[in-house]
Amino acid sequence: MPDTxxxxxxxxxxxxxxxxTWALRALPFAALAPLRSSPLVAYLGAAMPVGVMVILAAYTLRHLTPRDPGAAWPTLLALAAxxxxxxxxxxxxxSILGGTAVHVVLASAVFAS
Incomplete structure (x- = not known):
């Protein structure tokens, strides 16, 4: 029997x-506390939602081929929505949730037919 x-x-x-474990969970809160009054963080909080939407739009439109309107119209309608x-x-x-919902509904209708 092995020694325990x-x-x-x-x-x-x-x-x-x-x-x-406790230190790793507390570290982010301790590191972020001084940044809450930072003007850079305030700017990022105001500018990032637009940046996120631009990134999501670019990611969605990257494979859009206008030569295939059957596949393009759900994406374009979702973008318009x-x-x-x-x-x-x-x-x-x-906006993000609404556009995503429209895209999912339209894309599933296209792929179901």
Missing amino acids: PAAGYLLAAVAVAVAV TVAVHLWRRNVLL
């Missing part, structure tokens, strides 16, 4: 694991 580690050794190993919802409500999350 001493109880003190096991307790020390568990204590180290607890300390490392996203722009319309955003101009109407000025809510990035609602």
Whole structure:
């Protein structure tokens, strides 16, 4: 039968694991606390929603082929719906979710037929 580690050794190993886990979970909060008053973070908070929408639009349109209108129209209608919802409500999350829902419904209708 193999030798089992001493109880003190096991307790020390568990204590180290607890300390490392706690430190890794607390570190982001401690590092971000001074950044909350930063003007750069305030700017990024205001500018990033537009950046996210541009990245999502570019990602969606990267394989759009106008030569295949059957595959292009769901994407273009979803893009138009996203722009319309955003101009109407000025809510990035609602625009993204609405455009995604329109795209999923239209794309599933195209692929189902």
